[in-house]
Amino acid sequence: MDSSKLHLAPLTRTSLSEDATSKIRRAILSGELVPGSTLPETNLAEQLAVSRVPVREALMELEQEGLVEMDYRGRSRVRILSEKDFEDLFSMRCTLEVMAARLLAKQITPGDVQTLEAMIDGQEATEDLTELSLLDVAFHEQIIRATNHRPLFVCWKTIRSQIEFWLARAHRAQAERQLSSIELTVPGHRRLLAALCSGSESKAENAMRVEMSTWREWLPA
Amino acid sequence: MDSSKLHLAPLTRTSLSEDATSKIRRAILSGELVPGSTLPETNLAEQLAVSRVPVREALMELEQEGLVEMDYRGRSRVRILSEKDFEDLFSMRCTLEVMAARLLAKQITPGDVQTLEAMIDGQEATEDLTELSLLDVAFHEQIIRATNHRPLFVCWKTIRSQIEFWLARAHRAQAERQLSSIELTVPGHRRLLAALCSGSESKAENAMRVEMSTWREWLPA
DNA sequence: CCGCCGTCCACTGTATACAGTCCACGAAAG
DNA sequence: CTTTCGTGGACTGTATACAGTGGACGGCGG
Structure with missing residues (x-):
């Protein structure tokens, strides 16, 4: 053959x-x-x-x-990213992801749920925290991709790398108080996914805002 | 010299x-x-x-x-833009412009107001409707630029041309019932600008949503 | 010692050259 | 007549070559 x-x-x-x-x-x-x-x-x-x-x-x-x-x-x-750049980055991210959450709440498919659940399982199985934070970004990217909303995805791509840059930078800077441990990330994602499946736009939006706020605390890089 | x-x-x-x-x-x-x-x-x-x-x-x-x-x-x-592409385009635009409105409500400067007012005056003085619709887009772009929010502006740039494409297409398709006459555009912009100056994020957001909805009616290109 | 000018160099913008790939089309085989 | 295989052409991907520009640096005059 x-x-x-x-x-x-x-x-x-x-x-x-x-x-x-x-x-x-x-x-x-x-x-x-x-x-x-x-x-x-x-x-x-x-x-x-x-x-x-x-x-x-x-x-x-x-x-x-x-x-x-x-x-x-x-x-x-x-590029040298200033403090303001990071703040703007996160406010942009928040806006985009909230939009994605609302969209997805209206149209999520069993296939989407399956994919996202598998990704959460993958996160649970991870030991390395740097790896975990990348999986976290990938999870959020999958939510955006699942909306099938091209302009949204294009916009996301314009900030994705910068977010990863910030992550890498934060990891190097504060190795001790590691952000996003598994104990926080995984349950958070499960709650978010549940909200996305609820069919309620506002529930999905609120869950996403909560998810975003857990990140924002770490802003002062 | x-x-x-x-x-x-x-x-x-x-x-x-x-x-x-x-x-x-x-x-x-x-x-x-x-x-x-x-x-x-x-x-x-x-x-x-x-x-x-x-x-x-x-x-x-x-x-x-x-x-x-x-x-x-x-x-x-x-690129061939489908009906869905245009819908997504406008929902993206709406999200971005609402974000811009909220941001600008908090930080608008006299200089911004002056610039925007001058642009509205320019719109008032225009006869050509195709020209007017470009001035309209430029007005909205100026609002986004005034926020000084780089990621927001970058995202806007990824959809701007497509919006102009839709405008040009709509103009050619329905020359008789011209969209956006001066009588509608100029007062709408004045109201929007007033809301941006009110200092209230929610007023600014609502005004922008109104502005956006006047466009959305024309969607079935 | 300080400022001005000219030269040189590092680097980009653009053009041209070359290599490889896919597809359309046509010929040959069934 | 249909299918398969082969070949040519239309493109792109990449490399190389050339031209121009701005800045750094050193010498010269103050």
């Missing part, structure tokens, strides 16, 4: 641009690339062993995600 | 990419490029008399704006 004709691979085929994007993104999120440091295309191209073209596209993408900023002439640096 | 050293020009310096972006955008909004039609880089580059590089960047930008979509292999076409 020769499956070579099935074109299974093309779905996951990855261009050098996307490759470069995720590599640079990871380097920023990990702190390897410090906020404010310059990102010369020439330099990055050399390090990633590709030409400037994919690097350019990666930088454009990351600018869109808010991790990179370009000066009036096109020179890129790792 | 030689001003050649003052570098006044660089502020408005325009790259070929941006040039290409606005030209293609205009062509789509005007209907010259029909939804669904393909956009081969080679072809566009030839027509715009530039190389493929600026065209590529323009297409990436327009994809972000939701006017262009790329298939799994990178071939671009003018």
Whole structure:
């Protein structure tokens, strides 16, 4: 049985641009690339062993995600996020997620519930707290995706990376008082999911606001 | 007095990419490029008399704006916006603008008021209805800009062009029963501005919801 | 010592060149 | 007539080449 004709691979085929994007993104999120440091295309191209073209596209993408900023002439640096930036980020997130909660309350499907429950189980099974916080973001992203609301999802994507940046930063900064332990995250998500299934927009909204507020406390990074 | 050293020009310096972006955008909004039609880089580059590089960047930008979509292999076409797309667009717009209204109610400055009033005066002085609808969008954009909330503005930019696309389309489709006459737009904006100045978040929100609903009636494009 | 000017260099914007891929179309086999 | 296979062309993805610009730096004049 020769499956070579099935074109299974093309779905996951990855261009050098996307490759470069995720590599640079990871380097920023990990702190390897410090906020404010310059990102010369020439330099990055050399390090990633590709030409400037994919690097350019990666930088454009990351600018869109808010991790990179370009000066009036096109020179890129790792964006420096201020306190206000983080506050704005979270107020935006709150608005988007509340909208998602209300939408989903009206249209959630058994399939959605199943997916979300599986994700919560995955969170419960996790030991690593850094990993957990990523799963948490993924859970919220799944809620937004489930709404099938394209503009909402596009907007979410413009802040997602910045949220992960903040998470990584907070983890490094305050390793002792770890945010979002399993004991808090998992039950919170179960309550949220229950509210989303209640069919009541206002219940869903309130549950989401509660969920959001548990994060907001950690804002002063 | 030689001003050649003052570098006044660089502020408005325009790259070929941006040039290409606005030209293609205009062509789509005007209907010259029909939804669904393909956009081969080679072809566009030839027509715009530039190389493929600026065209590529323009297409990436327009994809972000939701006017262009790329298939799994990178071939671009003018995006076909469905009825649901427009509904989602407006619900997104409503959410963002309500958020903006609440924010601005808390922090509006005399300068903001002055700018917005001047824009309303400009609307009052306009005869052309197509022009008026663009001024209307610009007015709402100014409200969002005035919040000084970067993520909010970034999100707005991802839907702005699609809204203008819908406007242009609606204008062509129903030339007789013109939407948004001056008699409706200007007083509506004055009331909205008054609510924004009231200092009350809920008044601002309600006024914005009213403003949004006047648009929504026209949805079945 | 301080400021001004010119040169050089690092870097981007754009063009061109090259390689690979998918699809349409047509020929050959059933 | 239908199906299969092969081939050519139309594109994109990526690399390389070229041109221009602004800033850093050093020398020169005050």
